Amino acid sequence: MLYIKILRSPYAHALIEEIDTSEAERVPGVKLVLTYKNTPRNIHTTAGQGWPEPSPYDTFMFDYKVRFVGDKVAAVAAESEEIAQKALKLIKVRYRKLQAVLAAVDALKEDAPVIHEEPEIKGAYNPSKNLAAHIDVKIGDVQKGFEESDVVMERTYETQYVQQTPIEPHVAISYLDEYGRIVIRTSTQVPFHVRRIVAMMLGIPVSKVRVIKPRIGGGFGTKQEIVVEGICAFVTLKTGRPARLLYTREEEFVSSTTRHPMKITMKLGAKKDGALHAISMYVLSNTGAYGSHALTVASNAGSKSLPLYNRAPHVEFVADVVYTNLPVSGAFRGYGAPQAYAAVEQAIDEMSYEVGLSPVEFRKKNHIVTGETSPIFRALGEGREGVTQYIRSCALDELIEKGMKEIGWDAKFGKHIRNKSKVRGVGMAILMQGSSIPLIDMGAATLKLNEDGSFNLLYGGTDLGTGLDTISAQIVAETLGVKPEQVIVYASDTDLTPFDVGAYASSGTIISGGAVLNAALKIKEQILDVAREMLEELDAGSLVLEDGCVKSLATGRSVTLSEIAHHSLYVSNLHQIIASGSMVSPYSPPPFAAHFAEVEVDEDTGVVTPVKYVAALDCGTAINPILIKGQIMGAVAQGIGFALTEEFIFDDTGRVANAGFMNYKIPSVRDMPEIVPIIVETYEPAGVYGSKAVAEINMNGPLPTIANAIYDAVGIRIQKSPFTPEKVLKALRAKAGKVTK
Structure with a gap:
């Protein structure tokens, strides 16, 4: 595995006039040094949001301009973190410092320096005026409303910069599978958005990227960002080697979000x-x-x-x-x-x-x-x-x-x-x-019945410590009359689980859980169909599914879910009891x-x-x-x-x-x-x-x-x-x- 370290900008606003990586590249154990000169210049957003992303496309993997203290300048991939850190110190950079904008009120001044003048930028409201976005919504006539009011009061309040501080900082591991596809294991809230945006950054098809979210140490929103995955994947793509990029706590504070x-x-x-x-x-x-x-x-x-x-x-x-x-x-x-x-x-x-x-x-x-x-x-x-x-x-x-x-x-x-x-x-x-x-977030889930009456739930929802996997198992159990421990949950793998927008907007239960519910309701109908055949029951309305069995209210006879699974797989009208459901809410x-x-x-x-x-x-x-x-x-x-x-x-x-x-x-x-x-x-x-x-x-x-x-x-x-x-x-x-x- 190669270990990646990032060289950060010491200046808030500067042009990189010259960057010399030759000495760093000669350090034994250094396998790759990345700058804006040898990486794709594909503009993108790092925001993990549904497509088309409403955030501006204003970011490159590396750029010839740095825009805050802590911005990316170069990366070194080496045999160890110590070697990578040593090589960073040997990269020579000549900057041309620019006037910086260090307060929001200054950004709108007529003579304010322009922070984003790159021609590729898309989706920003007016970058020449430092406006990333502008919103103007009016209901009724506000001025008239104040004139008609008996009491009018105006106040201004200000909130500060704060960081999410998850226990686990941003970290990703990338490697090539046996088919030459890039696999990224990452601490993320948005695996499917990571897949799409990393493919965009590297200029490769989505089909060449697989993203897996294992158990992670929190996110609170900062993991709704594609921060480390693109560089990590590019190192693997260029070297064929597994790679790991882990932020220090200082980088987590300054260089994530x-x-x-x-x-x-x-x-x-x-x-x-x-x-x-x-x-x-x-x-x-x-x-x-x-x-x-x-x-x-x-x-x-x-x-x-x-x-x-x-x-x-x-x-x-x-x-x-x-x-x-x-x-x-x-x-x-x-x-x-x-x-x-x-x-x-x-x-x-x-x-x-x-x-x-x-x-x-x-x-x-x-x-x-x-x-x-x-x-x-x-x-x-x-x-x-x-x-x-x-x-x-x-x-x-x-x-x-x-x-x-x-x-x-x-x-x-x-x-x-x-x-x-x-x-x-x-x-x-x-x-x-x-x-x-509403009408934007979507999640999906697939559920299948096993011979012992257990269920495999594959869904795209992302549990980052919120308990969503537990809730999803509860929803299946409640719908199908089993215990939650009979539901085997596998989540957040872009190859194996259905699509889900990810963990944000308080959408876990209503969207991911709604997809799970819809899949469970479909599989319930399949279970009852097989049970009706086994029980020779003509009236489907007389069957109830509870306590791991389908029971006939008319005859009192019952069959277990295990017996139903065996019947469908080995005895008659052979098929897998399986269903998929999606959820988008109005x-x-x-x-x-x-x-x-x-x-x-x-x-x-x-x-x-x-x-x-x-x-x-x-x-x-x-x-x-x-x-x-x-x-x-x-x-x-x-x-x-x-x-x-x-x-x-x-x-x-x-x-x-x-x-x-x-x-x-x-x-x-x-x-x-x-x-x-x-x-x-x-x-x-x-x-x-x-x-x-x-x-x-x-x-x-x-x-x-x-x-x-x-x-x-x-x-x-x-x-x-x-x-x-x-x-x-x-x-x-x-x-x-x-x-x-």
Whole structure:
């Protein structure tokens, strides 16, 4: 096996005027050195999304221009990592430094340097103005709506660069099979998208590439990116040798992907009675050096938040997504919604005080309910027009009531409970998300019956620690009357399993699971047909499939699944009982949540300590309550990090100064408050067995919930996250009229 190491750019923006790899190539054990000079110049996107990808094509395997500190310059494939690392140091590069854009607001200035001027670029909105994407959606007449409002309020909020930090960094192994095809084993959320994009990068047919996703150590969106696979596969293609490319933790921070930082301006108009009348939302999103997920994440910021407050007849959503010379932004759990709710739910809280209603009353008066819709659903999809949705299951009021009771809202809200320098407060937020991308996401599954009554399930869904393989086995077991352990699950192999878009958009259960259900329903009919022949039963309606047997309600006779399998394979009308099913949904039924937090603010130090966190969730039918509670708690933990501690710190050259766990603080178990997950079941007609999504929605809540609790405790609003002690102290001193530097 060859080991690959990447030479990274030390500059945020520069042209490579000369690159000399000759000395590196002479190092014993070095087999290949790659640069823009000897690799395919096939423009592509690294975003693992359905074809045609809505993200701009603005990336090459290697380019003669670098666009952020950490961008790819060259790669060495050698007999060991140590040899490869030694050779990297011998590559001589002469750069011509260019002026860099290190802030999103600077990218739109008239004299801003152009980051992408390559003639091959496709799909970017206006690269000459550093605009990767632009969105402009209007419902009603927003200006008129504000004029008609009794109370108008405008606020701006800003979220920061954060990284997904999966346990396992990006890693891939590639090799040639006995037919000369490239096989890639990779830590990915999107094996079928990897296959398509790697084939595009290398300029070879899709049929020459096989992608296998083994058990992996998490993803959270950053593995929805084709980051390491193309280079790894190209090394194998050129050398005939197996190859391995593993990112260091520093590379994972800087050179994979991050969450899009956003600056969001909310303008709300309301009537005297508290009814929202007009909403304007402007998003300035920083996609970094390349436009991965640029359009779709920004779209999601509006489409997943604005329909929650559907009573306002006048709504405007505008977004500019800009290129900068900073690390690449991409997919991250919540996919634009956490940034949006950071703004929306703080603005809603602030408006509740303006109109004289409690935060609870104001939300109850204005949130969407069962039977209603929002024009935003149709106007704003993920990068294209959406689909009209009507809410058919929503337990928001019950979620609010249960959350209030658990947190002790009535006894704590507005009470400013003090213990010396420490003051406690409570805050809340309500949330919605989606379950898949309607009429775009598709998954498929194949199921077959074995002689002993077990089943082989082959499906394209991607379990990255979410429990999707377990859920899929449960769906088969529930449908066919067997135990989950009788279902042998094999997933995510582009040669052997049917197509699936992959693990994103909270689509696992509704799309992958829906395909599994459809396959199981088809195979059930085949099983009953054979059983009817064996039992000499004319009335198919009298047969039931349960406990591993088909029973006749008319005669009481039964046959086991094992006997049915033997009959079909060896006795009569010989055939394999097997079926395939696909799933694409015209609906994206939203899960709903109500979050409540109690925090303690130390006025002497500025430290904010979450004391208790309550997350009440309506996810339809709870197929696996233990997995659901794990998903809730994991999302809340990530959200607390987003709210309080996590952020990239850049120096004035655009270099990330804290690319490691020593200086980038993710919460540990010691930092966690008491987390109380509450599941309120509804039945969603569009879901599998009445279920809705779980994985992303609870990431959206902690930042605004904690922000609102800080305000309840000490009366300060911090418009830019995270809420570090320094920012809290500065705001407290400003409130007290003290001068701060």
